[in-house]
Every structure is written in structure tokens, then in C-alpha cells.
Amino acid sequence: MMVVSILGCGWLGKPLAVSLVKKGFYVKGSTTSTEKLNELNQLNISPFLIDISLDINIVEFLKTDVLIIAITHKNIEDFTRLIAKIEKSPVKKVIFISTTSVYPSLNKVMTEESETMDTPHKQIEDLLRNNVNFKTTVIRFAGLFGGDRHPANWFKNGKEIPQPNGFVNMIHLDDCIQIIHKIIEKDCFGELFNACSNHHPTRREFYTYAKVKKGFSVPVFKKETEVQWKKISSDKIQRVLRYKFIHDDLLSI
Template identity: 25%
Template sequence: MKTILIFGAGWLGNAFVEELVSSKHKIIVASRRPIPQKSHPNIEYRKIFFHIQSGAIEFEFPPPQKVNDIIVMLPPTQMVDYAHTIDSICRQFPSVGHFIFTSSTGVYEDHSGTVNEDGVLKKVHPVVLAERKIQMNFPNNATILRLAGLIGNDRHPARYFLKKKINPSGNAPVNLIHRKDILKALNLLLENPCPGIYNLCYPSHPTKSDYYGQIARKIFQTELEFENQGEGKVINGSKFANTFHYEYKYDIRDIDHLQEVGIDNK
């Protein structure tokens, strides 16, 4: 039985914890949120705090001593120094076997064309700086997952386009990934670690106007208007698929996966 420490209990983190409930592993969830009154016996919650000035992570009680895998799913929002926060996690667990970090494809420069893991990065992006801290601390046993735009049964970016009369960049490609594909990828990494940097993105890239227009009509019963212009990058997620013999399973165009988004998200 392994001990898996998860930082972050948000939209993605909570879903992954639920996936692991049936496993034989011991799961420790470190979160700023209030500790649930009831939880599964395999799951232990630890309250964490962020140092006001430095952003360093602090545990309310002593941190766990022996951890096999760490998965960090903390977004950079509302953090004083995101890179320092991530670095403080790394330094508290120097002997961890495998360190997994959910990054973002937003770290790439806004160039047109296909972008793989060697693409040009935004040098001062907080997530890029965090990635570098991880690579310095764990040069041989860290996995960085650069996630495309997140979608799921209760979350879809289409609702943001409903707020504008005319949306920009209608011809730009979309880069999206369903939460269920991410959860399967994380499980694969726990079962068969292969450290490295991987993009996770569904291998279909319709234009924004075509894709979001379809979603808006089907789910929100609304027509969207887009400017007939724009270009952008296409994220290539084939490295992960080839390395782990994985086929992306949740088609971003399959409306059945998105019905629970609901019209109330306007």
C-alpha cells in the first residue's frame, strides 16, 4: 500500500480523491478548506496554511513523514508567490518517490501553429517559475502535466462567451481536455510512473466559433456571435498518448458529457 499526498481539493482534486477511494492506498489530502466531518476511512485530511508574506505552505499539524507520491493541483490564483509555494512543498518532502504537478498549456507563448512540450514558454509566467522549482528539486522523478482548457459535466467555458455580444477570435482553434481524461492520466502515472513533461489535450481543434456556437445552441439555447478572424496555437497531446499507450476517451464535442452544465450557468 502506498501513501499518496494530494495538495488541492478543488474541482479537479476532489474528483481525483473520489476516484482513489476504492483503491488500497492511503490518501492524504492537504487543503485550505475546512476538513469534512465525514470521510472515507482510507482518506485523511490535513489543514494547510499559506504564509502571508512568503507564500510558503505550513501544516496545521506535523506533515506526514513517509510519502510515496505527491500530486499538486493548486492553482496560482490568490497566491503571493506561487513558485515559492510550490518550492516549499518540494523542500518539505525531499525523498518522495514521484512528484506530479498539474500545470497549464497557458505557459506557452501565443504563437500560431502546433505546440509540443518543447514549445517556447512565457519566461515570467508564475506557473513556468513553479515548474522550474520542481525540476530543480526533483530532476529525475517529477512529472509535469500541462493541461489544456478544462471541461466536465459541471463545468464548461462556453458560458463565458454568453456575456458578450460579439466574441473575438472566432477562427482560433480550441484546446480542451475533459476532466475524466485527466483523472485517467493521473491514475496511469501512479500505476506506471514515467517522469517527464506532457501536454494533455484532446486531439480535435475546431474553431471557437464552430465549437462554442454548437455548445451554446445545444445547452444554453443561445446563438453566439464571433468576429471572423483570429488564429492561435494547437496543443499537441500525443506524447502522453504514445508513452502510455493511451487513447483520449472523452470527445469534447460529445454533448452528452456536458448536459449537467445547465442553463443556470449563464
């Protein structure tokens, strides 16, 4: 039985763990909250209390075939210490959940070869991808929605939404989970992927639709003369993994 360890059983990590258990994997899952340990256990996920900012023993957690890092933590020193522990473990395959926010808004389509900003996420990507002790696949997810994350709940209390004529880059939770399944299934490690719906409505279209659909009033947009945008291309992930997006119409959420 293949073992998968998920560092961070939150919005993405927990439903991902549940889906892997259903597929027959033995799943180890971590949380920073003692209250959630029993919840993970009840979902047939072997629970671990792990906070990478604390220098604790995670030897047992790292006895795994695939390590998925799905935490929002961005401290470089803590990741350097974590990587040193991975180096001493049996781990040979890593999936790191990153973000398309590493790309600047240059009014063009951004691929995996496009220029990036020197953000903490990019620095962590480099630390993992440049390590010769294991192979890391980095997934740069676009804006995340699904589950308890609904775009209608963003920009509350009349807060003005910037760049109404720019474009949205979003991906649904279901697609996030299935893409990770595909990477494990196809043993596709040592790669860098953008993951984003092919549909890029304007921010005005998208947030107006989301708010009205949920019964909220029409949102307020900033009046901006200079338009700044980017469109994230997922061509590579669709080609390499032969992946077809489940939610590829963002105006039908």
C-alpha cells in the same frame, strides 16, 4: 498499500482522490477550508488543512509515495518554501498540474519541446523539475471542462468571444483523472506531458455548439482580422503512456 497525497482537493483533486480510494490507494487530501474537512473524511480521504502561503507543519501529509500538486496557487516564494519541505520528506515522486497556457499563440502546433513564456506556472515547473531530491512529472493540461465546468456557462451576458477562427484546446475531467492514474501505474516520473484532446474545432464551432446544446442563445464573437491560435499536441502522452482519450470529440459533450 500505496499512499498518495493530493495537495488541493478541488475541481480535479477531489474526484481524483475518490477514484484513487476506489482503486485501493490510501489517499491524503488537503483543503484550505475547514468546512470541507468532514466532507473529505466521509469520502474516505484522510483530510488535512493546508494553505501553502502559511508556514505550517505538513510533515505528516508528506509521508507519502506520490505527491500530487493540484492547486491554483502561483506564488513563487510559497512554492520555494513548499519545495524545501518536500526535500526534507520521504517524497520521491511528484506530479505537478500545470497548464498549456505557458505556450504562446504562434499559429502552429505546440509540443513539449516548443517555446514557452516565462509565466509563474513555468517558473514553478522548473523549480520542481530541476530538483534532484525527487522526480517530478509535469502535466500541462489544456482548457478544463467536465463536472460543474460546462463551456456553455463561459462568456456570459453577451460577452464577446475572442478569436472565433482560432482553435480550442480542451480536456475533460475524466481524461485528466485517467492520465494521472496511468502515470502512477506505469511509474512514469521525471517527464513532461501535454494533455489535450486531439480534436480542435474552431472557437466559433465549439462555443456555438456548447451554448445551443445547453439551450442558450448563439454567442457573440469579436470581429478580428488577425487570427492567433495554437494547437496543443498530445502525441507524446499517447505514445509513452499508450493512452486513448475518453472524450476525443469536443462536439459531443
